[in-house]
Amino acid sequence: xxxxxxxxxxxxxxxxxxxxxxxxxxxxxxxxxxxxxxxxxxxxxxxxxxxxxxxxxxxxxxxxxxxxxxxxxxxxxxxxxxxxxxxxxxxxxxxxxxxxxxxxxxxxxxxxxxxxxxxxxxxxxxxxxxxxxxxxxxxxxxxxxxxxxxxxxxxxxxxxxxxxxxxxxxxxxxxxxxxxxxxxxxxxxxxxxxxxxxxxxxxxxxxxxxxxxxxxxxxxxxxxxxxxxxxxxxxxxxxxxxxxxxxxxxxxxxxxxxxxxxxxxxxxxxxxxxxxxxxxxxxxxxxxx
Amino acid sequence: xxxxxxxxxxxxxxxxxxxxxxxxxxxxxxxxxxxxxxxxxxxxxxxxxxxxxxxxxxxxxxxxxxxxxxxxxxxxxxxxxxxxxxxxxxxxxxxxxxxxxxxxxxxxxxxxxxxxxxxxxxxxxxxxxxxxxxxxxxxxxxxxxxxxxxxxxxxxxxxxxxxxxxxxxxxxxxxxxxxxxxxxxxxxxxxxxxxxxxxxxxxxxxxxxxxxxxxxxxxxxxxxxxxxxxxxxxxxxxxxxxxxxxxxxxxxxxxxxxxxxxxxxxxxxxxx
Numbered sequence: 001x002x003x004x005x006x007x008x009x010x011x012x013x014x015x016x017x018x019x020x021x022x023x024x025x026x027x028x029x030x031x032x033x034x035x036x037x038x039x040x041x042x043x044x045x046x047x048x049x050x051x052x053x054x055x056x057x058x059x060x061x062x063x064x065x066x067x068x069x070x071x072x073x074x075x076x077x078x079x080x081x082x083x084x085x086x087x088x089x090x091x092x093x094x095x096x097x098x099x100x101x102x103x104x105x106x107x108x109x110x111x112x113x114x115x116x117x118x119x120x121x122x123x124x125x126x127x128x129x130x131x132x133x134x135x136x137x138x139x140x141x142x143x144x145x146x147x148x149x150x151x152x153x154x155x156x157x158x159x160x161x162x163x164x165x166x167x168x169x170x171x172x173x174x175x176x177x178x179x180x181x182x183x184x185x186x187x188x189x190x191x192x193x194x195x196x197x198x199x200x201x202x203x204x205x206x207x208x209x210x211x212x213x214x215x216x217x218x219x220x221x222x223x224x225x226x227x228x229x230x231x232x233x234x235x236x237x238x239x240x241x242x243x244x245x246x247x248x249x250x251x252x253x254x255x256x257x258x259x260x261x262x263x264x265x266x267x268x269x270x271x272x273x274x275x276x277x278x279x280x281x282x283x284x285x286x287x288x289x
Numbered sequence: 290x291x292x293x294x295x296x297x298x299x300x301x302x303x304x305x306x307x308x309x310x311x312x313x314x315x316x317x318x319x320x321x322x323x324x325x326x327x328x329x330x331x332x333x334x335x336x337x338x339x340x341x342x343x344x345x346x347x348x349x350x351x352x353x354x355x356x357x358x359x360x361x362x363x364x365x366x367x368x369x370x371x372x373x374x375x376x377x378x379x380x381x382x383x384x385x386x387x388x389x390x391x392x393x394x395x396x397x398x399x400x401x402x403x404x405x406x407x408x409x410x411x412x413x414x415x416x417x418x419x420x421x422x423x424x425x426x427x428x429x430x431x432x433x434x435x436x437x438x439x440x441x442x443x444x445x446x447x448x449x450x451x452x453x454x455x456x457x458x459x460x461x462x463x464x465x466x467x468x469x470x471x472x473x474x475x476x477x478x479x480x481x482x483x484x485x486x487x488x489x490x491x492x493x494x495x496x497x498x499x500x501x502x503x504x505x506x507x508x509x510x511x512x513x514x515x516x517x518x519x520x521x522x523x524x525x526x527x528x529x530x531x532x533x534x535x536x537x538x539x540x541x542x543x544x545x546x547x548x549x550x551x552x553x554x555x556x557x558x559x560x561x
Binding site: 048049050051052053054062121122125126129135136137138216217220221222223224231232234241242243244245247248249250251253254 | 318345346347348349351352369371372375431433438439440444445448454456459460461462463464465469472473476477478479480
């Protein structure tokens with residue numbers, strides 16, 4: 001029996017690796033034919049995305065630019081909020097509230113993103129337009145706000161784990177030296193958690209990058225180079241989602257969408273690897289210490 | 290273990306043997322409501338036939354047809370040159386049948402007094418030459434342009450009939466469905482968008498804009514006098530025969546065409 005289970009685990013492990021390799025291969029395989037019609041320079045540095053115009057333009061630079069804008073604004077909102085929440089849960093909230101908050105966070109992280117998209121579209125966007133008098137409420141700020149709401153639970157619970165599991169020897173050592181709880185937190189725990197926090201930031205970024213539905217619904221999807229956060233923007237992932245269904249197969253447009261997929265895949269992959277490397281390096285340090 | 294596998298294999302083959310009375314329809318999400326209602330009614334009349342309908346885009350539908358995975362491809366657009374070439378090289382003879390008409394109408398927020406625009410004005414609003422409603426007789430406020438994703442059939446009609454070679458300005462808000470256009474325009478008094486005729490009644494916060502005095506209506510769409518109308522297709526491989534032909538005949542019959550108007554499209558002939 002054990003033998004069979006071992007085998008099943010072995011096979012499924014290799015199958016999942018094989019599938020990832022196959023996906024990578026598939027993305028690149030469907031991307032390469034694009035270069036018969038558009039050079040890599042036109043693809044990466046072209047400033048116009050008009051894949052169905054005559055003549056077509058396949059430049060993804062505005063999409064890349066928008067992805068960076070939205071991701072960084074989101075991480076700018078997410079990271080401090082998650083940090084404050086984690087501190088609140090570990091150090092401020094009474095025990096019963098802490099338990100309730102943790103459950104609430106877990107439930108919140110499983111809210112389908114399409115629902116947040118709907119809220120952004122039908123509540124936040126009209127509010128931006130009527131109360132703040134913006135031309136359109138479907139913009140970078142709205143997308144980043146909605147994305148933050150769905151992202152915050154993940155870094156919060158990771159930070160909370162790290163803070164509460166922080167080396168008790170060092171904590172007690174600090175307290176023995178006369179530090180109060182606030183000083184222990186700011187002088188000992190937070191500096192000691194730089195490594196994991198950096199890796200949490202990278203992992204959240206990976207999550208934000210791939211999120212499609214919210215951005216597709218609330219970011220406005222205008223393929224421009226935004227100059228402020230009240231303008232609409234179109235990111236890589238939502239371009240694929242919006243256009244793939246109706247695109248004729250084996251056309252340059254189709255290949256270009258696969259190219260976007262490949263770029264997105266490589267970027268997410270790199271971000272996750274950097275996050276993991278930071279985490280592993282930190283853990284090794286902890287082992288030594 | 291081996292016995293289970295064997296049984297599984299046998300049952301798979303057994304199921305595929307039943308597929309002879311199955312019609313697989315794949316394609317355009319615009320045509321989807323028509324195909325779905327046809328399939329439902331048709332299956333009630335012919336319980337031995339199983340019609341499955343999938344809406345995943347005209348491109349995917351035509352691909353499925355050419356891969357032999359679908360019997361009928363729904364399409365909201367004419368086949369592209371690449372698709373026709375690929376069909377011929379595979380030995381297919383795509384046979385498009387017009388099953389209904391779809392008319393597109395420009396819309397604005399109900400609080401916007403503009404109710405009439407010419408095709409040229411629409412083109413200039415969409416390519417960014419006209420940027421303020423006061424330039425076309427409205428309030429002094431910027432125009433927020435809402436367009437559809439550039440691979441949707443609706444956009445294709447708009448590009449062909451309104452843009453006529455000009456590019457929609459990059460700053461236009463782009464949304465992925467008729468319902469989202471409605472939502473964007475209904476919630477923004479500066480917005481202009483365009484939707485299928487069947488969606489005009491779905492919100493009281495939007496108003497139709499006539500094109501040089503002509504409103505989208507059934508007769509004009511069918512006769513071709515309304516400038517923003519298009520035919521919707523079902524494409525088969527070769528002249529349909531057998532069950533597929535019966536299904537298409539049903540769709541083109543008065544019963545099928547009545548369904549077309551019920552789901553918000555223009556039937557190909559007058560039905561009571």
